[in-house]
Amino acid sequence: xxxxxxxxxxxxxxxxxxxxxxxxxxxxxxxxxxxxxxxxxxxxxxxxxxxxxxxxxxxxxxxxxxxxxxxxxxxxxxxxxxxxxxxxxxxxxxxxxxxxxxxxxxxxxxxxxxxxxxxxxxxxxxxxxxxxxxxxxxxxxxxxxxxxxxxxxxxxxxxxxxxxxxxxxxxxxxxxxxxxxxxxxxxxxxxxxxxxxxxxxx
Amino acid sequence: xxxxxxxxxxxxxxxxxxxxxxxxxxxxxxxxxxxxxxxxxxxxxxxxxxxxxxxxxxxxxxxxxxxxxxxxxxxxxxxxxxxxxxxxxxxxxxxxxxxxxxxxxxxxxxxxxxxxxxxxxxxxxxxxxxxxxxxxxxxxxxxxxxxxxxxxxxxxxxxxxxxx
Numbered sequence: 001x002x003x004x005x006x007x008x009x010x011x012x013x014x015x016x017x018x019x020x021x022x023x024x025x026x027x028x029x030x031x032x033x034x035x036x037x038x039x040x041x042x043x044x045x046x047x048x049x050x051x052x053x054x055x056x057x058x059x060x061x062x063x064x065x066x067x068x069x070x071x072x073x074x075x076x077x078x079x080x081x082x083x084x085x086x087x088x089x090x091x092x093x094x095x096x097x098x099x100x101x102x103x104x105x106x107x108x109x110x111x112x113x114x115x116x117x118x119x120x121x122x123x124x125x126x127x128x129x130x131x132x133x134x135x136x137x138x139x140x141x142x143x144x145x146x147x148x149x150x151x152x153x154x155x156x157x158x159x160x161x162x163x164x165x166x167x168x169x170x171x172x173x174x175x176x177x178x179x180x181x182x183x184x185x186x187x188x189x190x191x192x193x194x195x196x197x198x199x200x201x202x
Numbered sequence: 203x204x205x206x207x208x209x210x211x212x213x214x215x216x217x218x219x220x221x222x223x224x225x226x227x228x229x230x231x232x233x234x235x236x237x238x239x240x241x242x243x244x245x246x247x248x249x250x251x252x253x254x255x256x257x258x259x260x261x262x263x264x265x266x267x268x269x270x271x272x273x274x275x276x277x278x279x280x281x282x283x284x285x286x287x288x289x290x291x292x293x294x295x296x297x298x299x300x301x302x303x304x305x306x307x308x309x310x311x312x313x314x315x316x317x318x319x320x321x322x323x324x325x326x327x328x329x330x331x332x333x334x335x336x337x338x339x340x341x342x343x344x345x346x347x348x349x350x351x352x353x354x355x356x357x358x359x360x361x362x363x364x365x366x
Contacts, residue, residue: 003345003354010341010356014230017339125234125251125310125343 004136011140016147022076022195023114024148025188029083030107031152032184035160035177039153041103046145048104052111054138060119061130070201072116077195079110084189087181156180231256231337235287235330235344239366244322246289246297248315252332257311260336279304283313286331291323326366330357 015023030049034042059065086106090096122137163176235250261278273281280301289297302314319326334340334357342357346366355364 003352006343006354006356010230010232010343013339013341013358122230125230125232 003132004139007133007136008140008143011137011142012144013140014137015141015144022080022192023117025192026076026080026083026110026114027145027148028152029080029087029185029188029192031149031156032084032188033087033177033181034153034156036153036157042149042153044104045107046149048108049111049114050138050142050145052108053115053141054111056112056115057119057122057138058134060116061123061134063123065116065119067116067119068201069117070199072113074196074199074201075113076117077192077199079113080192081189081196083110084185084192087185088189091178159184229253231333231340233330233332233340233342235342237328237344237346237366239319239326239346239348241322241324241348244319246299246317246319246326248287248299248317250283250287250313250315250332251310252313254306254309254311256333256336260333276301276304279313283315283332286334287315288329289317289319290327290329291319291321292325292327293321293323294327295321297326327363328355328357328366329363331362334359334362 014020018024027046027049030045031042056065060067083106086103093099096102122134125133159180160176163180164174167174167176233250233252235248237246237248239246257279258275261275261282283301284299287299289299291297297317297319299315299317302316304311304313306312328344330342330344332340332342334342338359340359343354344357344364345352345354348366353366355366357364
């Protein structure tokens with residue numbers, strides 16, 4: 001197995017490990033407002049998130065950026081809370097600023113914070129040649145995110161079907177997306193706010 | 203105005219969130235080792251990099267000190283590494299590794315080990331379970347250099363032994 005494949009595995013296992021709760025929860029929060037048919041919009045948001053965390057990871061691992069890890073670990077749940085607030089507050093993308101097209105920018109900026117989260121750890125591991133491990137790690141993270149999102153979308157589909165059946169609303173055209181997004185975002189927001197308090201550096 | 207279904211789901215959500223697991227920050231649980239092997243002389247040199255806080259807390263914990271409760275931190279560390287990093291030749295004969303010190307650098311501790319394989323085997327079999335008894339997601343990376351050839355392998359809970 002070569003070095004690239006090894007680090008793809010490290011990145012993939014890092015993001016899909018169940019103890020990586022904060023990253024997984026952030027991805028679920030990003031996906032909470034979408035229908036399965038909105039997968040293109042979701043892909044843009046996730047790609048922006050990936051670009052964001054790749055940029056910070058590269059800057060941090062190359063030594064160009066140094067951030068205190070306590071601050072970064074606190075900011076990660078803050079980004080989750082902010083995403084959930086946006087999910088709850090913005091009722092309709094059409095009436096939102098820029099018709100809701102700001103979401104990829106939003107995800108990209110938050111990706112910068114998440115990338116800094118593991119940058120300091122990777123930075124310590126590499127003694128020399130960081131390019132191949134870094135690329136492999138990022139590819140692994142991306143593959144892991146795709147898996148997490150696929151599972152999330154399947155879960156959301158099941159929740160939607162259950163809500164429609166519960167309300168007996170198949171014939172009326174009622175859509176469960178809004179209540180599901182609000183409920184999911186509320187759970188995640190409360191949990192992430194608790195993490196933020198736990199990790200507060202002050 | 204909040205609709206009844208949304209209100210009900212929000213109440214359930216708030217109730218359920220009280221039982222949600224707490225998450226610690228999610229650091230990478232990895233170690234990184236570099237191994238060089240000169241087959242013509244049989245000399246093996248290993249440098250293992252571990253996160254100091256994890257390693258020190260583990261070798262001073264009951265789980266990490268099985269069989270080596272006494273002694274200085276360095277002796278405990280040497281005993282722990284001896285139990286969790288081993289090399290055998292192609293026939294399964296252990297190649298003793300001698301502790302040649304440790305050095306702290308930033309958040310990492312670099313551990314030095316040396317050994318000689320008298321039979322100068324073509325292949326080395328390595329078992330690396332460092333900190334796997336502490337973390338369920340521990341991954342140990344090892345990069346080997348043998349002449350001009352380099353190889354990187356990953357040790358996991360499921361695959362903790364590899365042949366180089």
